[in-house]
Amino acid sequence: MPELSIMLAGFGDALTPINLFFVVCGVALGQFVGAVPGIGPVMAMAIAIPFTFGLDPLAGIGFLVGVNKGGLVGGAIPAVLLNTPGTPDAAATALDGYPLAKQGKPLKATKMALYSSVTGDTFSDIVLITISAPLAVLALRMGPVEVFGLMLLAFAVIAGLMGQSMLKGVIAIALGLLAAMVGTDPEHGTPRLFFDQYELYDGLPLPAVAIGMLAISELLRRLSETKPNVSAAIRLPKNQPKSDAAVSWAEFWACRYTILRGSVIGTILGALPGIGSTAAAFMSYASARSANKDPKSFGKGNLHGIAASESANSSVMGANMIPLLTLGIPGSVGAALIISAFMIHGIQPGPFLFENQGRLIYGLFGAMLIANFSNLMLGQFGLRFWVKVVSAPESFIFSSALLMCFVGVYLASGGLFGIGIMLAFAVLGYVMTSLGIPIVVFIIAFFLGPRLEISLSQTLSLLNGKPEKLLDYPIGLVLMVLAVITAVLLSRRRDKG
Amino acid sequence: MQFTKTIKALAVASAMVLATAAQAEWAPKGPLTIQIGFGAGGSTDTIGRIIAQTMKEQTGWNVIAENKPGGGGVAMFTGIANRPANGTVIGLGVSMPILINLVNRPEKLKFNLDSFDYLGTASRAQLALIARTDAPFDDVPGLVEHAKSNDAPISSDAKPQELAMRFVMAQAGVDFQFLATKGGAENTKLILGGQAIAGFEAGEHLPFLESGEIKMIASMNNTRHNYAPDTPTLQEQGFDIYVDPYFFFATTAGTPDDAKAALTAALAAALEADDVKSVVANTLKTPIINLGPEGTKAMLVDGVGNVATLFAK
Numbered sequence: 001m002p003e004l005s006i007m008l009a010g011f012g013d014a015l016t017p018i019n020l021f022f023v024v025c026g027v028a029l030g031q032f033v034g035a036v037p038g039i040g041p042v043m044a045m046a047i048a049i050p051f052t053f054g055l056d057p058l059a060g061i062g063f064l065v066g067v068n069k070g071g072l073v074g075g076a077i078p079a080v081l082l083n084t085p086g087t088p089d090a091a092a093t094a095l096d097g098y099p100l101a102k103q104g105k106p107l108k109a110t111k112m113a114l115y116s117s118v119t120g121d122t123f124s125d126i127v128l129i130t131i132s133a134p135l136a137v138l139a140l141r142m143g144p145v146e147v148f149g150l151m152l153l154a155f156a157v158i159a160g161l162m163g164q165s166m167l168k169g170v171i172a173i174a175l176g177l178l179a180a181m182v183g184t185d186p187e188h189g190t191p192r193l194f195f196d197q198y199e200l201y202d203g204l205p206l207p208a209v210a211i212g213m214l215a216i217s218e219l220l221r222r223l224s225e226t227k228p229n230v231s232a233a234i235r236l237p238k239n240q241p242k243s244d245a246a247v248s249w250a251e252f253w254a255c256r257y258t259i260l261r262g263s264v265i266g267t268i269l270g271a272l273p274g275i276g277s278t279a280a281a282f283m284s285y286a287s288a289r290s291a292n293k294d295p296k297s298f299g300k301g302n303l304h305g306i307a308a309s310e311s312a313n314s315s316v317m318g319a320n321m322i323p324l325l326t327l328g329i330p331g332s333v334g335a336a337l338i339i340s341a342f343m344i345h346g347i348q349p350g351p352f353l354f355e356n357q358g359r360l361i362y363g364l365f366g367a368m369l370i371a372n373f374s375n376l377m378l379g380q381f382g383l384r385f386w387v388k389v390v391s392a393p394e395s396f397i398f399s400s401a402l403l404m405c406f407v408g409v410y411l412a413s414g415g416l417f418g419i420g421i422m423l424a425f426a427v428l429g430y431v432m433t434s435l436g437i438p439i440v441v442f443i444i445a446f447f448l449g450p451r452l453e454i455s456l457s458q459t460l461s462l463l464n465g466k467p468e469k470l471l472d473y474p475i476g477l478v479l480m481v482l483a484v485i486t487a488v489l490l491s492r493r494r495d496k497g
Numbered sequence: 498m499q500f501t502k503t504i505k506a507l508a509v510a511s512a513m514v515l516a517t518a519a520q521a522e523w524a525p526k527g528p529l530t531i532q533i534g535f536g537a538g539g540s541t542d543t544i545g546r547i548i549a550q551t552m553k554e555q556t557g558w559n560v561i562a563e564n565k566p567g568g569g570g571v572a573m574f575t576g577i578a579n580r581p582a583n584g585t586v587i588g589l590g591v592s593m594p595i596l597i598n599l600v601n602r603p604e605k606l607k608f609n610l611d612s613f614d615y616l617g618t619a620s621r622a623q624l625a626l627i628a629r630t631d632a633p634f635d636d637v638p639g640l641v642e643h644a645k646s647n648d649a650p651i652s653s654d655a656k657p658q659e660l661a662m663r664f665v666m667a668q669a670g671v672d673f674q675f676l677a678t679k680g681g682a683e684n685t686k687l688i689l690g691g692q693a694i695a696g697f698e699a700g701e702h703l704p705f706l707e708s709g710e711i712k713m714i715a716s717m718n719n720t721r722h723n724y725a726p727d728t729p730t731l732q733e734q735g736f737d738i739y740v741d742p743y744f745f746f747a748t749t750a751g752t753p754d755d756a757k758a759a760l761t762a763a764l765a766a767a768l769e770a771d772d773v774k775s776v777v778a779n780t781l782k783t784p785i786i787n788l789g790p791e792g793t794k795a796m797l798v799d800g801v802g803n804v805a806t807l808f809a810k
Binding site for chain 2: 042043046049050053139140141142143144186187188189196198199200201202205273274323327328329330333336337340343344345346348350351352353412413414415417454457458461462464
């Protein structure tokens with residue numbers, strides 16, 4: 001722990017007008033790019049990094065952190081308003097957010113997303129600021145075997161989301177894992193399923209698949225259903241009672257355990273590099289549903305569903321900074337970009353960071369808290385703005401969203417090839433939805449597949465052909481047993497329900 | 498301070514604009530694209546973007562950085578090899594993945610080393626074999642001894658490093674287990690967490706060397722590292738193999754001489770800029786090493802031989 005004077009000086013730095021300016025600009029930009037389907041905060045950060053070189057490190061990194069955090073709030077907006085999440089972690093928010101928006105309560109749904117997101121984010125930031133060092137040591141203990149156990153548990157929990165048909169759920173998982181296998185095999189470096197297309201050598205580009213499946217296929221479906229008469233994408237009832245346009249304190253407080261659970265899940269998964277916000281959002285959503293008295297109301301506009309997903313996917317962000325700052329290990333692409341921003345300023349995350357750069361780090365913590373606050377404030381205005389935007393005629397909204405998706409995927413996935421992949425997966429998503437195969441389950445399997453495979457291969461290498469060595473990994477064993485128990489319990493409940 | 502630095506950079510930049518304008522009349526027709534063979538956010542991306550920005554300031558050309566990920570640069574270079582040779586695109590790639598593909602599946606590639614005109618290199622990655630300080634060995638022969646009576650999991654994020662250690666394995670007659678990972682940071686995590694006994698890093702381990710949590714076992718390159726002049730290479734420790742990845746720039750073969758000269762000069766000038774020097778030093782922990790057009794080609798031609806040994810071809 002550095003001296004109090006350094007901490008205070010750091011927090012003071014964060015409050016200087018120039019830093020405040022960059023953090024608030026970052027949040028505004030992040031909310032904007034997050035809310036426009038397609039481009040997303042990661043791309044915005046990648047483009048902004050060279051420009052932060054000319055800035056003071058705190059202003060530059062504060063700006064990037066602002067973009068990242070703004071993106072967490074912004075990402076929920078298209079998911080809720082148009083059912084077109086730009087990233088898979090926001091897909092969990094769409095499950096209940098969009099039904100609520102369709103009931104004429106888009107403001108209520110997005111506000112719930114905003115409040116839960118900021119709460120989850122602040123929770124994990126506080127964990128980061130107070131106990132990051134011991135948590136980092138724990139994260140180091142989580143080796144390949146433990147991560148493999150955790151991945152199995154994540155799959156078991158998420159299996160609870162498969163919907164009524166077990167068969168269709170299994171088909172979705174199998175297709176998702178098959179898509180995840182495209183590219184170079186992580187163990188031996190052998191190219192698989194890439195049909196001599198070197199663009200596929202590193203696997204299917206994630207943004208193209210996610211946006212194609214989640215956003216474009218939905219936009220295509222909606223465009224195909226557009227009627228000749230002009231109608232708004234979201235209809236706001238005239239003279240809406242305030243209770244339908246806002247989230248009351250009582251409603252927020254009723255979700256406190258859901259939000260707390262989501263924040264804890266997000267923080268734990270965020271502190272472990274490489275698992276990510278998608279698993280967190282869906283694990284939180286699935287556990288909120290099983291803990292709820294009325295699980296059948298999920299998927300029909302339950303505020304708990306929004307709270308669970310947003311608190312979890314946003315708390316991953318603060319927790320990602322734990323391995324980043326203490327060990328120099330990025331937990332996600334966004335975190336990797338923040339590391340590059342540190343590095344171009346000649347600052348190496350890892351040991352000594354708190355000692356050598358204590359003032360900068362506490363300045364950064366200050367900037368993170370300021371970013372959360374600006375998220376809340378800017379969000380209040382932003383949500384109204386976006387709800388106004390989507391009350392424009394739907395033919396206009398859907399075609400602009402379509403254009404933004406094309407631009408975003410073009411930038412993020414290396415040009416026209418990425419667009420082709422996006423369109424192929426849009427068609428696949430359209431077909432799967434028509435057949436009742438859950439695309440969300442496909443996407444989860446696709447995103448978690450590579451980590452599952454690599455941790456399995458590492459586990460097998462560590463065991464070196466001796467299964468009894470598994471006994472040396474008690475935590476991993478417990479997680480695997482838990483995964484089996486969860487799977488059995490969930491399938492029994494399905495039989496009953 | 499950053500601000501004065503920017504002003505200084507701008508001053509140098511404007512001087513260079515005048516200088517290059519005097520040297521060469523040639524300018525790209527339309528924008529000059531620097532294609533980066535990797536996705537956004539890695540060290541190659543950072544270097545490519547800062548060079549694009551500096552080149553734009555220095556030459557006044559409209560220089561655009563673009564990510565073309567896939568196959569460690571193979572997808573990007575396939576595109577470049579098959580474009581009109583008019584000097585409007587430069588590719589930035591890393592030598593190892595290109596060499597590996599040239600050695601292992603030449604018949605499948607739509608290019609060979611003659612498909613490009615080479616412009617120069619930015620630097621090379623200094624690859625280290627590292628272990629936790631409490632590991633019961635200090636060099637590769639020690640690691641070999643340890644592996645005779647223990648499991649020896651080694652974490653590796655790329656094939657060439659693993660193959661170099663398989664070469665050691667074969668020569669010494671011991672067994673290592675390889676933990677395939679997604680990057681140097683994950684290697685460090687597994688080493689610090691005690692799940693791997695050794696692994697590879699390209700610079701990000703430096704703070705841990707300084708803090709005494711990690712020690713360096715060998716340089717995997719063909720020379721020692723500038724920050725660790727006392728740690729011998731794998732070759733010096735008796736295993737005749739190395740991995741020496743360079744960040745290099747190339748354009749389509751057959752580009753007119755004036756265009757090639759202008760691009761080479763513009764790249765060399767950008768690599769001399771203070772901003773680029775410090776970004777490369779900060780991300781790769783190495784100084785700028787520009788081998789120039791001939792040197793770059795020679796490095797790649799020599800590299801084919803070494804990679805063929807790695808893959809026992």
